Amino acid sequence: MSEKKKKPAEEKNLDEILDTSRRDFLKKVGLVGSAALTGAAALYSGYRFEKEKHSGATIKVLTEDNRLVEIPVEQVKDYKPGLKVYQTRGREGIEGKRWVMVIDLSKCRNARKCVEACQDAHHLRPYEYHINTLVMQESKNTPRYFMPKPCQHCDNPPCVSVCPVDATFKRQDGIVLIDNERCIGCRFCMSACPYSARMFHWQEPLAVEGDKERVYDIELNVPHKKGTISKCLFSADRLREGIMPYCVSACPNGVFYFGDENEDAVTNGTTKETVRLSELLEQNGAYRLLPELGTKPRVYYLPPKNRIFEFREPGETEYKEQHNT
Amino acid sequence: MRKLIPALTAILLLGTRLSAQDWTVPDDRKGRLSTFAFDDETRKTGQKLYTANCKSCHGIPGEDNWLRLVPPPGDPASEKFQKNSDGEMFYKVVTGRGQMPSFRTVLSANEIWALISYLRSYNQGYVQQVMQLITSSAYPDAEIRIALAWNSADSTVDISATAVSEKSSVAVTDAEMQLMVQRRFGHLAVDEPRNTDSRGFVRFRMPAGLPGDTAGNVLVMARFTDEETFGSAGKDTILRAGMPSFNESLVAPRAMWNTARKAPVWIILTYLGGVLIAWGFIMLVLLKLRDIFIIGENSTLNNK
Missing domain, CATH: 1.10.760.10 (Cytochrome c-like domain)
Structure with a gap:
């Protein structure tokens, strides 16, 4: 009886043994196989890496101090400047430059493209201005005209003199900038500026996608901070790239000229025509705003003479009028 | 109304x-x-x-x-x-x-x-006339070489244009050229556009007082105005045709608005003087207090 009982048990054991060994075998084969595959893949990728490494493929790169160097292709990394880089280079400015802007009032017809381009670049609301076109009238019997008014970037800036925390400063290329990271929002500079060029951020910055991850750029004032000051920056970030400011390029009427005083040349943002700065100022009777204050602005105005457009109230465009009458 | x-x-x-x-x-x-x-x-x-x-x-x-x-x-x-x-x-x-x-x-x-x-494309009845002779160059199979030379005596730039091919080398005659100087945001046209003469020469006058770098170097560019005929043939050369310019940085002078290190001397002196006077006065008061204390000590000792 006991033998009878044992036999099927033995049989079962044998079956079990056979079954488990098959399973084990398959398991082992799977393990070894996948290990071999991974190993081969690793070996192959390593081989490829080594092959590429020794391929000698190089690329020519221009260094910051203007040297052309050759480096292996695989060592090229995308460069993203950090806050420290922005702050350092933003404080120093561009060597050997003296930026200057000329605004030809005879051509301005309040298209407001400069204002829009500026607000777009600096993430401002429609009622926040770094540049604005004003309606001007000197006295009752003189004509009205439009005047775009950015920051004058004075060579003797009263706003910088009064800043108690060194948040606003002047650079070697003439641009007056603000560090929103330092600004305490005391608004001394606002009251010191005779041109009312500065604005206070009463609200949280306009939420623009991607701003949260963005590193604060002192040359763009984006993303700025609530309770601090900002103003026109002469698009310092663009000048670093060799492109004219946002407002200058956006004007459809050829109002703005921009250039380097050291080169005695300014380029029109619309027509891209380059002219001698000294000749342009001389031939057109240029002037600066409130020269009696001794602030020495870097923005020149050409008088609104020989205007070829009719003065219209802001908001009343030529197009609208034509179609309403 | x-x-x-x-x-x-x-x-x-x-x-x-x-x-x-x-x-x-x-x-x-x-x-x-x-x-x-x-x-x-x-x-x-x-x-x-x-x-x-x-x-x-x-x-x-x-x-x-x-x-x-x-x-x-x-x-x-x-x-x-x-x-x-x-x-x-x-x-x-x-x-x-x-x-x-x-x-x-x-x-x-x-x-x-x-x-x-x-x-x-907004004109239904338009039929285009294409220029009969479509050539990339007025001098086929030739390379146009342009040479620039600076005459400091009379402030002029002499340009010669020759079309050099394997067989021959001929002067580019009666072709309108423009001389330009590179500036930061564009090219400043120098003088009026002029035509090359029968020898392929043309002379431009450089304006007086045009700033160059510290040595007076400027990048001068000669171009044919007729781009369709000559393509983008041109020549860029650095010539010592400008005025040497030594413009110091705008933050170099001492000024009230400049950094503390660059503040006017009178401000630094006044400030330091003020600080010294204030601290001197505090020290004086402390010294006097010490004197009073010593006098008090002595008088109590004497009274005993």
């Missing part, structure tokens, strides 16, 4: 007066033709260029939504526009007039032809 009528009349009169001044194109420019045939690709390029450069005043072609300026810019799809020959259109875009800016420095010749090809 009373004011409106004379105003409107004035505008109308002014408008008609201005538009009555015909925009005459020199006869030799009227017949100018594109060197390439207009196709969908040129029209597409032209449309992009139109949107970027012309739309702000001329509006969308065929929509009649141009800006109401005096004189009116007009709709490029209109009959008045399309009556212009290709050469006339080209000339007007290049030269500009009044409020219409010159696009000489903005668009290249081929870009302007692309623009015209786009505008012609």
